[in-house]
Every structure is written in structure tokens, then in C-alpha cells.
Amino acid sequence: MNQTLTAASLAIALGTAMSIAAAPVVAQDKMMADKEKCYGVALKGKNDCKAGAGTSCAGTAKTDHQGNAWSMVPKGSCEKTASKTSPTGHGQLMEFKEKKA
Amino acid sequence: MSILPLAAGPRRSDPAPARSLPRRAGIGLKPEHFRAILQTLPDLGFFEIHAENYMVEGGPFHHWLTRIREHYALSVHGVGLSIGGAAPLDEAHLDRLAALLDRYQPESFSEHLAWSSHGGNFYNDLLPVAYDRVTLARVCEHIDRVQTRLRRRMLLENPATYVEFAASTMDETGFISEVVARSGCGLLLDVNNLYVSCTNHGRDARDSIRRLPLDTVAQIHLAGFAVESDSLGAPLLIDSHGTPVAEEVWRLYCHVLDRVGRTPTLIERDNDIPALPVLLAEAARADEILCRLAPMRRDEVRA
Amino acid sequence: MNANAIFAEALLDPAVPCPPGLASWNGSDPAQRFAVYRNNVVVGLVDALADSFPVTQELVGETFFRAMAREFVRAAPPRSPVLALYGQGFAEFIESFSPAAGLPYLPDVARLEMLRVLAWHAADAAPVSRQALAAALAAAESLPLARFEFVPALRLLASPYAIVSLWAAHQSENAALELAGVATDTPQTALVCRHELEVAIYRLAPGAADFLAGLLAGQSFGAAASAAFAGDPEFDPAATLALLLGAGAIAGIATPRRMS
Structure with missing residues (x-):
């Protein structure tokens, strides 16, 4: 293939893109079957005046992840993921040992 | 439905911003309520924002605030200036504040008698200060710098605290009175903070109120607290902002209004945010009390 | 060290004792009261991370996430x-956090979520107008040397893992089912962009x-398209x-001034 695209082919690409982008969203999705597009949840304001009640140990809890008493305890949705190539298999986490101060 | 005779619904496209907040109830502006507010335009005195949440370049927060600002009075409440800190004020942060105030032209700006930054780290809490001469001088110096840089009078909020300092040589009301007298700032009287601190430190709330510079109170905050206990089993109240305003705090609010007259009042909620109508109902209760209890101020009658 | 420094150090490190000089009216233990501040600081910052990294949290579960986030808060x-x-x-912290080493894709999922936050708050800019596009098209001969300008709310992230599919599965009602179909070792590139009030990930x-x-690196339209074809014969410039x-x-779209 010619490594240098002609001005005409770029113009065709841009012109086609403009007509796709101008089409209704449903039609756009049909034209771009390969597309994967997703929205997430809204963000909140993170600066506030609240004080954390009812969780008075969280700030003083000590976490020890140096120890050797690890056991494999996946607890999140990562349990549903898998990898054929990873020797450990994805979806595995080390357990935290927590001590309350 | 309007409860107050002086309120004829939300102000629409008011061209010149008023110099002060309406003497009515307002609520904190939460992203969860952006759309509902613009869809229903509830009858409300003002909205308050936390300044730091809007110190971003663009995006949805500015989009919604700009539109809501077109309809309502605005109070900007800083939570990160660290006025009580030992270090000089963060000038870059002051610049951000100045830009925000310039952009939205709020009717009120307030900050806390607390510190939150040290050594370049931000601790995201309103941390307590010792009430001594050194701290007094520093706080006054910082407030002076804020008012000079922002070219406006600021309101200082009394803190909710959980510890006291052995080094303190003044009580809290004496300290605040000195700060207000020396710096010329106004007082944002957080009635919940006052109740929380008085409970946590064995003080009498009504006595504390009497000893504050009440003639400088320009805004009131009301909020909910959580109850825990100290190592001796005495109640230790946490300023959680996660529940409706407590009945004790409503009673104290009435007591305050008897002394300060009709004053803009914020219902604060930062945790477990309920649907907008729940907060509006709390604001309506404050409005009802404002209307029933608080005499008109002389300047208000003239206006 | 001044009083702020002593107080601050103890806020983040539970191994540091409660600062001296604290008092209580009734003689109750000041350390227990000081713990309220420790709690506020750490919980507030962990909450902030939980809001920015919801998919990272779902992947590892709330308990693991909050413990990991707490370590990050204390370190940074x-x-x-x-x-x-x-x-x-x-x-980067997650990358070095050995208990999460079993999920090699986790750092890139967190990276993607941070880019989403940055795009959310990025400066506003109007997308290119139809008139400007039509003008560029009319000057077709200059298109090969044209350079594209992008809005500030655009970010690109290439990963050796299926980060977009992992992220997208968590936006679904049926995340578990969708996740089961994700081949995590598939390389994917994410485009993060805010359009009006929504940040989309493609x-x-x-x-x-x-x-x-x-x-984005400053190549011209022609050069970037040619390079893309060279690397991927399936490249579809119109769809892209x-x-x-x-x-x-x-x-x-900035087209070079025509030489006469």
C-alpha cells in the first residue's frame, strides 16, 4: 500500500466522518459496530465539612501487609475475571491483617 | 409555596448582586441536586458552596453552578485555607479563591477558625487551635491578609472541637471576640458547632452565646451531629453533618435569633445527602422560625 | 517541631502517640478524643478516593479497597x-502494593479512572464547528499537512490489558456476567473525553x-493516517x-496557509 495517503482519500474520510457524526446517535452506532462507548457515574464534591461518625476505628487501624500469613481471598468482582496466561490467575488478592490500635 | 411575606419566589436574573445574603434560610449546594434545583427552582434564600469543590478549570460543576447562580443568592464557604495554621497562608490558594469570588460574585465569603494544612500536606479536616496570644496574633494576621487579598470582609466560623489544649490561656469566646475586634471580620455562628463544642468540653451553651460578639453575626449554620462517648462515658458529639438538625440545636437557634435578629441561616448536610425536598423542609422550618421569632433589624426596616 | 507538625504527624501514623498537651474538661483520655481527628482525616480522604475510583473498588471489594486506599493516604x-x-x-501506588499483585490490570484500571476525573474537571472548550470542518474539506489539497487541535478534556491510555471492557462491565446492571466474558489480557486503548456534561470512555x-x-504528538493528518495504516491494515479513518x-x-483543524 502507498504509505502516503492522498489528499483526496483524506478528504473522503473526513467528509464521510462528518456525515456519520451528523446522523442520529442510533444510526451512528449501527455504522460503527465496533464501537465501545460507556458513561460512568457522576462525581461528587470532595471538599466538605463532614466528620466521619460511627467509624472511629478506621483512622487508627494499623494494617500489616508485611506478614507471611497471606491467604488468597478475593472479595470483589475481580473473582469473575480470569486469565489463561497468568500463572496465578487474575482475580486473586492478598488478605490484609488488621489490628485495631 | 412561599412562607415568608418578603419572599416572592426565587430571584430570576437579578442584574446587580445584592451586597448581603437575604435574611432567610439556605441550603448547601450538592451535585446530587443540581438538576432538581433547576427543574423546580425552589423558593429558597440562598445556596452555599464549598469553595474548593469549584477550584477546577471547567466541567459540570461550573456548568451547574453558573446556571443556579442566575437564580439564587450565593455564599462561598472555604474549607481549606488553614487560617489557624502556623505557616503563612497559601498564596496560590488565595489566588484560586480570589478567582472564584471574582467569577461568581457571592454575597458572602466565610472560612473557619481551624487549620488543615501543614508542611505542604492537606489534612482535609478542620483541626483545632490553642487559644493563646501567639495563635491570636497569627489568626488576626491571616484574616487581615485574606481580607486584603480578596478585598472583602470575611466571616469566621466558630469551630466544633473534640480536644482542648493545655497551653490555652483564653477561652474560646474570648479568643473569637478578640479576633473579630482586631481583624474586623464578621462572625459566622455555627449553632451546631457551638452546641457540639460546649457538650464536648463541659461548657454552658447559652453562657457561651452571651459572651460572643453577637452584633457581628452575619450568618448562622445549622447541622446535625452524631453521638459517641469519651473514655469516661461522657457524650462526645461528632460534627457529622449526616443527620437532620437536632431539637436541642433548634432550641438554641431560637435563643440565638432572639439576640441577633433575623440572620441568613444555612442548613448544612454533607453526609447521607437526602432528596432535595427533605433539605427544603428543614430550610422551611428555619424560615418559619426566622419569620416568627426574629424581629426585623433596623437596617432592614429602612430598606 | 511546632504544635502543628506534631499534631499532623500523629494524624496519619497510628504508631505515633497522641500529641502531648491535649486536655479534656473531665479528665477523660485525650488520645481517644484525638482519634476522632485521625478518623476524620483518613476516612475523609479514603472516601474521596472511593468516589474517584469506583470500578477499582468494585474489582477488589470495599474492604480491600479501603485498606489499600488508607495505605496510600498515609504514604501520599x-x-x-x-x-x-x-x-x-x-x-503507581497500586503497582507497588504487593497484596494487589494478583490483579496485574488493576493499576491501569485505576489510571483510567483518574483520567476520567481529570477529563470531568478539565477546561471547557467548544468542539470544532461544522463550518470549520466544511472549510477544511473545501481546502482538501492542504489536508495531508493539516494538524488537529483537541479539547482539553481528552485523554488517551494504552494498556496491555482489557481496561475498557473491564471498566464498561462495571457500568452494567449485570457486571458479573459481563466480566466473565472479558479476556483481561487483551491489549486495549481507551479514549476518555468529556462532551458537554458527560465523560465517555471509548x-x-x-x-x-x-x-x-x-x-496528539503533533503529526499531520496525512502522516498520522499513513502510520496508522502501516501498523493496522484494518484502520478506518472515516469511522475513527x-x-x-x-x-x-x-x-x-489547522490547515497550512496555501503557498501561491
Whole structure:
């Protein structure tokens, strides 16, 4: 293939893109079957005046992840993921040992 | 439905911003309520924002605030200036504040008698200060710098605290009175903070109120607290902002209004945010009390 | 050390004793009262991270996430009072956090979530107008040397893992089912862009990813498209440009002045 695209082919690409982008969203999705597009949840304001009640140990809890008493305890949705190539298999986490101060 | 005779619904496209907040109830502006507010335009005195949440370049927060600002009075409440800190004020942060105030032209700006930054780290809490001469001088110096840089009078909020300092040589009301007298700032009287601190430190709330510079109170905050206990089993109240305003705090609010007259009042909620109508109902209760209890101020009658 | 320094050090490190000089009216233990501040600081910052990294949290579960986030908060507290942008560096922290080593894709998922936050708050800019596009098209002979300008709310992230599919599965009602179908070791490139009030995340085909990376690096339209074709014969410039236009990613097209 010619490594240098002609001005005409770029113009065709841009012109086609403009007509796709101008089409209704449903039609756009049909034209771009390969597309994967997703929205997430809204963000909140993170600066506030609240004080954390009812969780008075969280700030003083000590976490020890140096120890050797690890056991494999996946607890999140990562349990549903898998990898054929990873020797450990994805979806595995080390357990935290927590001590309350 | 309007409860107050002086309120004829939300102000629409008011061209010149008023110099002060309406003497009515307002609520904190939460992203969860952006759309509902613009869809229903509830009858409300003002909205308050936390300044730091809007110190971003663009995006949805500015989009919604700009539109809501077109309809309502605005109070900007800083939570990160660290006025009580030992270090000089963060000038870059002051610049951000100045830009925000310039952009939205709020009717009120307030900050806390607390510190939150040290050594370049931000601790995201309103941390307590010792009430001594050194701290007094520093706080006054910082407030002076804020008012000079922002070219406006600021309101200082009394803190909710959980510890006291052995080094303190003044009580809290004496300290605040000195700060207000020396710096010329106004007082944002957080009635919940006052109740929380008085409970946590064995003080009498009504006595504390009497000893504050009440003639400088320009805004009131009301909020909910959580109850825990100290190592001796005495109640230790946490300023959680996660529940409706407590009945004790409503009673104290009435007591305050008897002394300060009709004053803009914020219902604060930062945790477990309920649907907008729940907060509006709390604001309506404050409005009802404002209307029933608080005499008109002389300047208000003239206006 | 002044009083603030002593107080601050003890806030983040539970191994540091309660600061001296604290008092209580009734003689109750000041350390227990000081713990309220420790709690506020750490919980507040962990909450901020949880809001910015919801998919990372779902992947590892709330307990693990909060413990990991707490370690990050203690290692790298915010350097600015503006918490909206806190969490830059969290992905790198996860990379070095041995208990999470079993999930090699986790740092890139966190990276993607941080880019979403940055796009959310990025400066506003209008996407390119139809008139400007039509003008560029009318000057077709200058298109090979044209350079694209992009809105500030655009970010690109290439990963050796299926980060877009992992992220997208968590936006579904049936995350578990969708996750089971994700081959995590598939390389994917994410396009993150805010259009009006929403931040969308797109999966880019390899050629589209190369094309956009080239344009972002300052290559001309012609050079970036040629390079994309060279690397991926399936590259579809029209579909890619349509995606970029639909995403509100393109701010303008600068065509070189015609030489007479």
C-alpha cells in the first residue's frame, strides 16, 4: 500500500466522518459496530465539612501487609475475571491483617 | 409555596448582586441536586458552596453552578485555607479563591477558625487551635491578609472541637471576640458547632452565646451531629453533618435569633445527602422560625 | 517541631502517640478524643478516593479497597486543598502494593479512572464547528499537512490489558456476567473525553489508537493516517474521525496557509 495517503482519500474520510457524526446517535452506532462507548457515574464534591461518625476505628487501624500469613481471598468482582496466561490467575488478592490500635 | 411575606419566589436574573445574603434560610449546594434545583427552582434564600469543590478549570460543576447562580443568592464557604495554621497562608490558594469570588460574585465569603494544612500536606479536616496570644496574633494576621487579598470582609466560623489544649490561656469566646475586634471580620455562628463544642468540653451553651460578639453575626449554620462517648462515658458529639438538625440545636437557634435578629441561616448536610425536598423542609422550618421569632433589624426596616 | 507538625504527624501514623498537651474538661483520655481527628482525616480522604475510583473498588471489594486506599493516604497525603484532583499517583501506588499483585490490570484500571476525573474537571472548550470542518474539506489539497487541535478534556491510555471492557462491565446492571466474558489480557486503548456534561470512555481499535496518538504528538493528518495504516491494515479513518467528532474531541483543524 502507498504509505502516503492522498489528499483526496483524506478528504473522503473526513467528509464521510462528518456525515456519520451528523446522523442520529442510533444510526451512528449501527455504522460503527465496533464501537465501545460507556458513561460512568457522576462525581461528587470532595471538599466538605463532614466528620466521619460511627467509624472511629478506621483512622487508627494499623494494617500489616508485611506478614507471611497471606491467604488468597478475593472479595470483589475481580473473582469473575480470569486469565489463561497468568500463572496465578487474575482475580486473586492478598488478605490484609488488621489490628485495631 | 412561599412562607415568608418578603419572599416572592426565587430571584430570576437579578442584574446587580445584592451586597448581603437575604435574611432567610439556605441550603448547601450538592451535585446530587443540581438538576432538581433547576427543574423546580425552589423558593429558597440562598445556596452555599464549598469553595474548593469549584477550584477546577471547567466541567459540570461550573456548568451547574453558573446556571443556579442566575437564580439564587450565593455564599462561598472555604474549607481549606488553614487560617489557624502556623505557616503563612497559601498564596496560590488565595489566588484560586480570589478567582472564584471574582467569577461568581457571592454575597458572602466565610472560612473557619481551624487549620488543615501543614508542611505542604492537606489534612482535609478542620483541626483545632490553642487559644493563646501567639495563635491570636497569627489568626488576626491571616484574616487581615485574606481580607486584603480578596478585598472583602470575611466571616469566621466558630469551630466544633473534640480536644482542648493545655497551653490555652483564653477561652474560646474570648479568643473569637478578640479576633473579630482586631481583624474586623464578621462572625459566622455555627449553632451546631457551638452546641457540639460546649457538650464536648463541659461548657454552658447559652453562657457561651452571651459572651460572643453577637452584633457581628452575619450568618448562622445549622447541622446535625452524631453521638459517641469519651473514655469516661461522657457524650462526645461528632460534627457529622449526616443527620437532620437536632431539637436541642433548634432550641438554641431560637435563643440565638432572639439576640441577633433575623440572620441568613444555612442548613448544612454533607453526609447521607437526602432528596432535595427533605433539605427544603428543614430550610422551611428555619424560615418559619426566622419569620416568627426574629424581629426585623433596623437596617432592614429602612430598606 | 511546632504544635502543628506534631499534631499532623500523629494524624496519619497510628504508631505515633497522641500529641502531648491535649486536655479534656473531665479528665477523660485525650488520645481517644484525638482519634476522632485521625478518623476524620483518613476516612475523609479514603472516601474521596472511593468516589474517584469506583470500578477499582468494585474489582477488589470495599474492604480491600479501603485498606489499600488508607495505605496510600498515609504514604501520599494530598498536597493541595483541592481534593477533586486527589488520587494522581494512586495507580503507581497500586503497582507497588504487593497484596494487589494478583490483579496485574488493576493499576491501569485505576489510571483510567483518574483520567476520567481529570477529563470531568478539565477546561471547557467548544468542539470544532461544522463550518470549520466544511472549510477544511473545501481546502482538501492542504489536508495531508493539516494538524488537529483537541479539547482539553481528552485523554488517551494504552494498556496491555482489557481496561475498557473491564471498566464498561462495571457500568452494567449485570457486571458479573459481563466480566466473565472479558479476556483481561487483551491489549486495549481507551479514549476518555468529556462532551458537554458527560465523560465517555471509548475503546479504540489499534489503528485508531495509533492515529490519535500520532495526532496528539503533533503529526499531520496525512502522516498520522499513513502510520496508522502501516501498523493496522484494518484502520478506518472515516469511522475513527466520526468517533472523534461524536466524542466532541476535536477542537479545530489547522490547515497550512496555501503557498501561491
